Amino acid sequence: MNLVRIKEERDIVVARSAAKKIAQEMGFGLVDQTRISTAVSELARNIYLYAGQGEVHIEADCNPRSGLRITFTDQGPGIADIKLAMTDGWSSVKSMGKGLPGAARLSDHMEIQSELGKGTTVIIEKWLPE
Amino acid sequence: MSEKGIKNFNKRIEAIEEILAAAAGGDFAAQIDIDMDAADLLTSVETGINLLIADLGEEVQESRKRADDLAEKLELIEKQRKAIEELSTPIIKIWDEVLVLPLIGALDTRRSQKLTESLLTEIALTQSKIAILDITGVPGVDSAVANHLLKTVSSVKLLGAHCVVTGIRPEVAQTIVHLGVDLSDVETLSNLSEGLKWAFRHLKLMAEARKS
Amino acid sequence: MLESNSIPILKLKEFLIVSIQTDLHDRMAEQLQYDILNRISETSAKGVLIDISALEMVDSFIGRTLADTAKMAATLDADIVIVGMNPAVAITLVELGLSLEGVYTALNLDEGYELLQKITTADGEDIQNPDSEDSVVEDMNEPGSD
Ligand SMILES: Nc1ncnc2c1ncn2[C@@H]1O[C@H](COP(=O)(O)OP(=O)(O)OP(=O)(O)O)[C@@H](O)[C@H]1O
Ligand SMILES: [Mg+2]
Numbered sequence: 365m366n367l368v369r370i371k372e373e374r375d376i377v378v379a380r381s382a383a384k385k386i387a388q389e390m391g392f393g394l395v396d397q398t399r400i401s402t403a404v405s406e407l408a409r410n411i412y413l414y415a416g417q418g419e420v421h422i423e424a425d426c427n428p429r430s431g432l433r434i435t436f437t438d439q440g441p442g443i444a445d446i447k448l449a450m451t452d453g454w455s456s457v458k459s460m461g462k463g464l465p466g467a468a469r470l471s472d473h474m475e476i477q478s479e480l481g482k483g484t485t486v487i488i489e490k491w492l493p494e
Numbered sequence: 495m496s497e498k499g500i501k502n503f504n505k506r507i508e509a510i511e512e513i514l515a516a517a518a519g520g521d522f523a524a525q526i527d528i529d530m531d532a533a534d535l536l537t538s539v540e541t542g543i544n545l546l547i548a549d550l551g552e553e554v555q556e557s558r559k560r561a562d563d564l565a566e567k568l569e570l571i572e573k574q575r576k577a578i579e580e581l582s583t584p585i586i587k588i589w590d591e592v593l594v595l596p597l598i599g600a601l602d603t604r605r606s607q608k609l610t611e612s613l614l615t616e617i618a619l620t621q622s623k624i625a626i627l628d629i630t631g632v633p634g635v636d637s638a639v640a641n642h643l644l645k646t647v648s649s650v651k652l653l654g655a656h657c658v659v660t661g662i663r664p665e666v667a668q669t670i671v672h673l674g675v676d677l678s679d680v681e682t683l684s685n686l687s688e689g690l691k692w693a694f695r696h697l698k699l700m701a702e703a704r705k706s
Numbered sequence: 707m708l709e710s711n712s713i714p715i716l717k718l719k720e721f722l723i724v725s726i727q728t729d730l731h732d733r734m735a736e737q738l739q740y741d742i743l744n745r746i747s748e749t750s751a752k753g754v755l756i757d758i759s760a761l762e763m764v765d766s767f768i769g770r771t772l773a774d775t776a777k778m779a780a781t782l783d784a785d786i787v788i789v790g791m792n793p794a795v796a797i798t799l800v801e802l803g804l805s806l807e808g809v810y811t812a813l814n815l816d817e818g819y820e821l822l823q824k825i826t827t828a829d830g831e832d833i834q835n836p837d838s839e840d841s842v843v844e845d846m847n848e849p850g851s852d
């Protein structure tokens with residue numbers, strides 16, 4: 365299962381379990397598996413909370429190193445100020461503001477593209493240790 | 495068909511093309527056969543190409559060798575780094591429920607993550623209540639290192655064990671305060687023997703509380 | 707995997723024991739918080755042990771729900787001890803940026819039970835100041851002052 369649609373709250377669990385399973389099959393250690401499933405949980409929840417629905421795409425193998433690339437897309441409201449949203453502790457809804465910066469710390473690479481009124485795409489990568 | 499004054503023009507051009515194609519493919523061994531007795535306009539071009547290819551071949555060979563050397567050295571460094579990493583992170587079960595981790599060498603993100611992982615695994619495995627991190631052997635304790643230590647201490651706490659950091663040299667204490675790193679939540683002691691005393695006092699306290 | 711929506715809460719003398727055996731989705735975590743607080747007020751329990759050794763992941767939502775539950779329980783005069791967190795979960799939680807300050811933790815149920823006994827008997831007795839030198843609960847993973 366490489367594509368998980370996020371429509372309801374339970375889909376967050378489906379997405380993180382799917383990512384963990386793939387990570388395990390790829391040979392990631394237990395701590396990395398946990399980092400991956402936790403990051404997925406945060407970003408999938410953001411889709412559910414802020415965009416209502418969207419998709420999580422999990423791919424093995426990414427250039428230039430082998431690993432996992434996970435893409436989160438939604439057609440929600442978009443993020444006005446990405447830098448602000450990435451600030452540890454900043455939240456537009458008085459939550460903890462840990463999701464985006466935390467997911468960045470848990471992965472090896474993260475990028476965000478967002479356009480107001482159009483939607484948001486977040487990509488994270490986790491590489492297998494050499 | 496032949497150009498004026500040039501013999502076997504088509505054939506020789508074909509030969510040049512072949513040699514160039516071989517060189518492009520990485521084969522610099524082949525050379526154009528040159529008939530010196532029948533030198534004409536094309537002969538100088540042929541000689542030039544031969545020289546160029548010979549030079550190119552040498553250079554490529556040399557840079558390949560350099561790349562190989564470099565890769566070999568990198569591999570060696572990597573091997574040594576791993577060996578040092580393993581050597582320098584023993585976890586000693588010094589007493590029932592007490593682990594000591596004498597840290598030696600620089601603490602970067604990668605190493606401190608690995609350390610934390612093995613320490614936590616060991617704590618869970620032995621159900622040890624106390625972990626003593628001795629940083630006497632860590633050079634250059636800056637805010638990055640202090641933050642690594644803080645993370646280790648926090649995760650040990652989450653497991654339900656206690657962490658003490660020992661071996662804080664005076665200059666390290668100075669740096670930490672100057673850098674504004676807040677270690678107030680961390681039990682810190684000057685040396686390992688103080689740490690052990692702390693551990694025993696702590697275990698005794700817990701045992702006494704159990705009796706009463 | 708247990709698919710029922712409620713996690714059993716057992717009573718043992720003056721304590722409650724909860725063992726989370728399933729991957730928690732958000733609503734379930736909220737339900738658990740609600741159930742624990744209700745059981746505390748019904749039974750006047752003095753403490754709650756929450757065993758999370760089977761939890762493979764704690765994200766910001768579950769982490770915050772656990773920490774909030776501990777704070778809410780404290781206002782009902784009950785202490786919560788989180789027991790048996792996995793190493794991988796602890797490492798990830800700290801990297802995520804949550805250290806569950808203010809939450810008691812223990813290695814296993816036995817330790818958690820002892821800790822609960824100590825902190826609940828200490829409550830209201832001579833140990834007002836957890837930092838005092840001869841306090842029995844000195845440094846027993848007591849919640850931070852914030
Ligand atoms: N997919 C998204 N679409 C629109 N806005 C988003 C999206 N993801 C994040 N945001 C915005 O970025 C802010 C920061 O997100 P982040 O996940 O870091 O924190 P949070 O969700 O507010 O709190 P926490 O995740 O700690 O509960 C959010 O408050 C929200 O305004
Ligand atoms: Mg979030």
